[in-house]
Amino acid sequence: MQDYETMEPDARAALLAELRVEYEAAKAKNLKLDMSRGKPGAEQLALSAGLHDPALLSPPQSENGLDCRNYGVLEGIPEARRLFAELLDLPPEQLIVCGNSSLSLMYDYLAQCMLFGAGGAPWCAQGKVKFLCPVPGYDRHFTILEQLGIEMINIPLRAGVPDIALVEQYARDESVKGLICVPKYSNPAGSTFSDETVRRLAALRPAANDFRIIWDNAYLVHDLYDETEPLLNILAAAGEYGTQDQCIVVTSFSKISFPGAAVSALAASPANIAAVLRRMNAQTIGYDKLNQLRHARFFRDAAGVRAHMHLHAQILRPKFEAVLAIFERDLRGSGVASWTAPRGGYFISLDLPHGCAKRTHALCKAAGVTLTGAGATFPYGRDPEDKNLRIAPTYPPLAELRQAAALLTLCARIAALEGLT
Ligand SMILES: Cc1ncc(COP(=O)(O)O)c(C=O)c1O
Known part of the structure; x- marks a missing residue:
């Protein structure tokens, strides 16, 4: 042509x-x-039809004996935490298994930062706050930030990864409070961050001491071919640089089982997990544990997923x-x-x-x-x-x-x- x-x-x-x-x-x-x-x-969707099998909920007790039909266990049942922990390569204590949507986890986390802060003054009391957004990116991330009044700054993807030099430059501005991204098989480019990109993000020393990277690992097991594109574990890398508090990881089973009726998880540093649980404690008495149990029994482990x-x-x-x-x-x-x-x-x-x-x-x-x-x-x-x-x-x-x-x-x-x- x-x-x-x-x-x-x-x-x-x-x-x-x-x-x-x-x-x-x-x-x-x-x-x-x-x-x-x-x-x-x-x-x-038909691949997950087995999740409807009533036998999956018999007995309805999770492995620690808790009746999943009742209130309790805000952080999620042990077998569901273990499943996510294996997928994310993290200790189960560093994650919370929640309801159906990781998007709500991101919304609520950012709203928490606006209202109560992320270790410092509430973002809403700090004047204009800004977020870095690799582009092209996921429209619903941008909708959350826009609705919360957080100004967005475009960070172009170059060869599938964000321009890290530009991220480092913007991060010198104290009003820049974070970055939101899809690090693996990104929406929409389908690219995966290189080890160097993950390391530089983990090593970031922003001017704001309440800076947060929202790491939306929505497509962590969504390979089209036999080999996966490996993604470095940002929380592990951040552990090496002493920046774990900067990273909030979310994921869900939306595109593994049923969108809108799956399970999600938030992983973070122990301090951030404690802060999120304090806020959630006012929000809900507990998530849908029957669905967590169903998912844990149906998929069993990372190999099952x-x-x-x-x-x-x-x-x-x-x-x-x-x-x-x-x-x-x-x-x-x-x-x-x-x-x-x-x-x-x-x-x-x-x-x-x-x-x-x-x-x-x-x-x-x-x-x-x-x-x-x-x-x-x-x-x-x-x-x-x-x-x-x-x-x-x-x-x-x-x-x-x-x-x-x-x-x-x-x-x-x-x-x-x-x-x-
Ligand atoms: C990158 C990304 N994150 C999150 C979501 C929504 O996830 P959930 O159903 O867990 O809210 C989607 C859905 O398309 C997505 O593409």
Whole structure:
């Protein structure tokens, strides 16, 4: 395929006219395809059907004899803590097993810092406070920060990892209170932080002594292939640098079992675990321990989780590969797009020429393909270059996904050619 920019203007105009005919024909089909949200498909959900087996709750006592049908054990039942501890490679005492959502854990933790502080004065009493946000990133992180009135600063991902020199530079400002990130198979780039990145984050000496790194390890076991991309344990690394209090780790089983009905965990230094438990003690008498028990008995241990995730990968790999093959076929060589080819996680990040993401999104929408909003991968929904789109291949069945991806590349080519004409 010839690079669009080096084409003769007449050839470009002819190609644009040709693609527009193709687009009108596709539009006439009145399709309704959705590549917008990173949800597991029905086939993946079926893998966890065994969680409904009533035998999993018989007897209803956890291994320490506690009746899971009743109140108590705010920090989570021992077998669920052990399961998360094995996955996160941490002592069980350094984590709390909670309810269904890690997003609520992040929201509540940040709200706690705003209201009560993180060892210092409440953030809300310190004037303007700011957070560092690797971009492109997860839209819901940005929604939390925006709602709490925390100003967001973009930190570009370079070769899949945050620009650490820039992080170190911003961290010299006392009003910068932290960084929020997805360190493994990131949302949306699908990249994993290198050991050096993790070490430099763990070694960070920010001006603010109440600085927090929110380490959203949502995709820790979500490999698409047999080999995982290893991620250094930030709490262990921080232990070496004496900065454990700076790191708050969260994760969940949302995309292992059932989103909205799974279990989550927060891991941190002993001092932070104690502080979080004090706040939670006012918030709830305890989380859903029956669900913790069900999950612990169904998955048993980290090996059980990995075997289960292998089944997820068998469903997801063909979906990712189908989208990537269509990108290769339709966009490679045109000079109008670059994209990530993740080895795990839930997303592909697609970069288009400056100023083309919104137009591509609108063209897709008009032709019946729903994508995550252009700009959503940046704080305040503002992509400064209007070029990034998050592609979520997991939910639609394969045949629909192929149609949607082909329509997307058609729209991207039209938008790019319009920009050049
Ligand atoms: C990076 C990341 N973190 C958190 C979540 C939500 O997790 P939970 O269901 O545990 O709230 C998602 C869901 O897409 C995600 O992509």
